[in-house]
Amino acid sequence: MSAPPASPAPAEEVVRICRDLLRIDTTNTGDPLTCAGERVAAEYVAAELAEVGLDSTIVESAPGRANVVARIPGTDPARGALLVHGHLDVVPADATEWSVPPFAGEVRDGYLWGRGAIDMKDFDAMMLAVVRDWQRTGTRPPRDIVLTFTADEEAGGRYGAHHLVQERPDLFDGCTEAIGEVGGFSYTVSDDLRLYLIETAExxxxxxxxxxxxxxxxxxxxxxxxxxxxxxxxxxxxxxxxxxxxxxxxxxxxxxxxxxxxxxxxxxxxxxxxxxxxxxxxxxxxxxxxxxxxxxxxxxxxxxxxxxxxxxxxxxxxxxxxxxxxxxxxxxxxxxxxxxxxxxxxxPAIETSFDGALVDAMAAALRWADPGARVVPYMLSGGTDAKAFQQLGIRCFGFAPLRLPADLNFSALFHGIDERVPIDGLQFGVHVLDRFLRQS
CATH class of the missing domain: 3.30.70.360 (Alpha-Beta Plaits)
Incomplete structure (x- = not known):
């Protein structure tokens, strides 16, 4: 597999950024006294944004538990804003069970390995790579984009998305729709047909x-x-x-x-x-x-x-x-x-319908990158930060695009050992996300 043609900056940067994030241990044990690294990761994100001239707000919910929010103005301020969110924390990893050190960000066999590689520092890296390229090239999206990087998703989001919704709802003024984990990944039916699962319920x-x-x-x-x-x-x-x-x-x-x-x-x-x-x-x-x-x-x-x-x-x-x-x-x-x-x-569980202009934009971006793409709705068995953001009346989808090898047991990587993301799949995802956000 290879990524579709695009400017080299996002494709190169997404690997670097993802690797940097994997090397920051943001283990969320569920106990605030033993959690690690979320503030360090938040400062890294804020610095990556600041380097290209994009201001952000760091919201600390407890010592060491930090979230980052940034707004990119769109060309049509009258339209509802799109929230694009990802979490920075990861579940614990026992290094003795892994083939590689879980926080080394090692590249091997065409994959980038590490705790958080698909849950979900890969999408965090996509978000950063796209907007950094936009800032350099003067690109403006059609509507406001609100980027949000949260803490504590792996323990229910009390110090992350739920804290932001309760204490700083102003940061999401005008947001009507959102994308985040877990959706947009491929399931191979045949050589010329891949289903891309869009999460509409969890x-x-x-x-x-x-x-x-x-x-x-x-x-x-x-x-x-x-x-x-x-x-x-x-x-x-x-x-x-x-x-x-x-x-x-x-x-x-x-x-x-x-x-x-x-x-x-x-x-x-x-x-x-x-x-x-x-x-x-x-x-x-x-x-x-x-x-x-x-x-x-x-x-x-x-x-x-x-x-x-x-x-x-x-x-x-x-x-x-x-x-x-x-x-x-x-x-x-x-x-x-x-x-x-x-x-x-x-x-509570959440569910939305599989229709509308945003769904059409997801399908179009995926078909642009993969002519064999076909989108289908599905329900996630787990939970995400969407549960918090939907309390603000935001319609939430799981859309963090990845094209996966047909034989990769994707579901087993979540909270499992030897978590890894295919590098060409990661680069495919950043191209799709760029295309989608430009047309959403």
């Missing part, structure tokens, strides 16, 4: 803690009221439970379109038969046909021979649009009446 987040109580005592005694035992039984029931299939309009449209292109029958009552044939994207799509609840953390006790009086578990729940009340009722039945449920984080 599941809601419910991070819950389960608590059980029992009678504390000595570990050598017989105990029929053990908080750890009760918790483990409840967690096992949750982890093994399969929620019923619910095919939402976005997922139905996606599966119907893909089935038609692949020449296979689509039965809404058995969507898993179609999903099983989707190869590298099956994991993403498969998680959007039902609610999910996955145990992620356990906490109990303080000494080997002491039975604790309390035990806790964290459950990562992702809920389909319109399903939250039903989901919580079902979860209560699964864990039982004696288990306390604490709500740690709740962000």
């Amino acid at each position: 599941k809601g987040i419910n991070w819950l803690r389960l608590h059980t109580r029992g009678r504390p005592g000595h570990g050598s005694m017989v105990h029929d009221d053990n908080a750890v035992t009760a918790l483990c039984e409840a967690v096992a029931r949750v982890g093994r439970h399969q929620f019923p299939i619910v095919v939402t309009p976005t997922v139905r449209d996606f599966l119907a379109e893909v089935s038609d292109l692949l020449g296979i029958a689509f039965d809404p009552d058995t969507p898993e038969l179609t999903i099983a044939k989707l190869g590298p994207i099956a994991n993403i799509i498969g998680a959007t046909i039902r609610n999910t609840a996955n145990p992620t953390r356990l906490q109990a006790g303080y000494k080997e021979n002491v039975i604790p009086g309390r035990a806790s578990a964290t459950i990562d729940c992702r809920v389909l649009p319109g399903q939250e009340a039903q989901f919580l009722t079902e979860l209560r039945q699964i864990v039982g009446p004696d288990v306390e449920i604490e709500h740690v984080e709740r962000q």
Whole structure:
């Protein structure tokens, strides 16, 4: 694969900028005391913008937790502004599990490796490369562009997008539409046909803690009221439970379109038969046909021979649009009446329609760069900063364009080991983003 012809500056700069960002450790542990690097990354972004004469605002939500916002005036100030957003934080990486050091920004085998390479410092780099080129060449977009680089997306955005929406909504005055992660990536159907998935919906987040109580005592005694035992039984029931299939309009449209292109029958009552044939994207799509609840953390006790009086578990729940009340009722039945449920984080699902001038501009930019491109809507199984920005009435899409090798398991790279982005895919993305923003 090769990027389409364009001025060399963005194609060269996007690799440098992405590599620089990967070398800044912005690990978000979820604990403000142990998070690292977000302020350093924010200052790097602000400096890259300032170097080409573009002012920005750094908004620090807590010590070391910083966000960057810059506005580029468009030729038609009467039009609604477009928000283009990306986050600077990354999830932790255990270097012993990786083939390369996760914060070295190493180039190998045509890929740029590092934690954040596709989630989502690649798109941050695209944003910077495009606007730096515009500033040098005097290019103005057709409408205002609001660039936003956030902290804390990987822990729910309390110190990032949600802080900006609550404390500095003025920075987004006039914004009517937005693009961010995770969408615009390719799925190869054949040599001359690639689907590019545009995110129009994403599941809601419910991070819950389960608590059980029992009678504390000595570990050598017989105990029929053990908080750890009760918790483990409840967690096992949750982890093994399969929620019923619910095919939402976005997922139905996606599966119907893909089935038609692949020449296979689509039965809404058995969507898993179609999903099983989707190869590298099956994991993403498969998680959007039902609610999910996955145990992620356990906490109990303080000494080997002491039975604790309390035990806790964290459950990562992702809920389909319109399903939250039903989901919580079902979860209560699964864990039982004696288990306390604490709500740690709740962000509702979001969904928009797949139409309008912005969608047309996405499709046109992708076809310009890849004549075999065809855009389709899909639902993201995870969550993004769009959940915060939609509170301002902004219509949000996932569009961070990447052309991927047909055999790359893209979904496995998110929060996985050996995260990497193909360099030619990264350069393809910056060309598409440039074209899209000029015509949006």
